[in-house]
Amino acid sequence: MIKRLLFLLVITLLASSASASADEDGKAILQQRCVECHDLKGPAPTTIRELWERDAPDLFYAGNKFRREWLVEWLQKPVRIRPAGVNYLRAINSTPQHQTKKNGRQYDVLWGAVLKPLRHETLTSDEANAVADALMQLKPHDDLVAGRVLDTSMSITLDQGEILIDKVYGCQSCHQIEPGYGGYTGAEIYTAGRRLQPAFMLSYIERPRNWDPKIWMPNVHVKPEDLQKIVNYLVLLSKEDFNASH
Template structure:
């Protein structure tokens, strides 16, 4: 029994140790991130079963997607963005009140040191295979009355079926969006809303109204609520 406890303590200590960064950051990211995240766009050519097997969202177009400073901070203090994980059906269980998230199946993201987070973020920002989609975006950030934006987000577009626009308000199968403006580049937000399949052929997000004004209303609402965080 004592031996078992000692081994358990050793395992927990090892899990809590910070990741070590090598001189070759690209190789280090590949070694420490690729088990859960796609780092090349090859996954886009794979069968739909690739979607079912995901442990975490793809990072192959991270440089087209994220705000670098947010990424550096998040890697040091990660919080869950997708309440039900990258593939929600794998993380739910039945209950008396219907299906609920099985928290025991969701793994916590490892924390990086400031030095590691900076190095990893700088490398991830070089991954930009879909720059042409960013360059094709005409969206210019604007504003919208929060009340009207919320009505459009929920009642008219139905985004709240999958996404939260405030903590504990909205769906759980997609990433929360009340911090989207902080973590995502504006052009990416607009481009993904307009044409999610071009970014991720296996996305669970349906294609909606791709007209520029419709996209701008949603993107501007994310800007309004994001700037309040």
């Protein structure tokens, strides 16, 4: 009996020290291999200069933003999310005279082939899990997501969602809503539902500057019921298999 208790005690201690060290590993990796580019402390840029000097997305509120499963997957196989990079002004031309009549597009145009494939730190599965755990603990903006819940009774079809995004609110002037279709100012949004927590999307789309005071996403005054529809649509859209058709 005593032996058995001791055995259990040892197992418990081992298990807790193992998880503590995975946690430490994640934090150590962040400090050693990520902090050079990513802000892990905050606050977000408060001046235009700081905004354009930012070379990588802020990660200090990662726990309020990302879906853990996506982090683990992406960190092992990073691919571009912002089609014109983080400093999109360096890569796009959005002045009206350059909105080419040739292809009839009304949104941003890339300055030629300026973008190379994303080169990014790549982690092993163990490292990615440890880093994801450490990132998910960074939650300084619980206040901004408090009480935000996706109402799935407000779900809409892909067609209805596209009309909202394309026509009603014009989100595609800045965001790609499928590979190669849409603007180059923000992140691609056809994968947003896989990457981001619904509560974050609800909050960010309503007031982007609560998260990032100088960011070039305007408050487009989405009506509350449309906000729910848009986020339901983004979740649905992210389940499409774009590789199949492109």
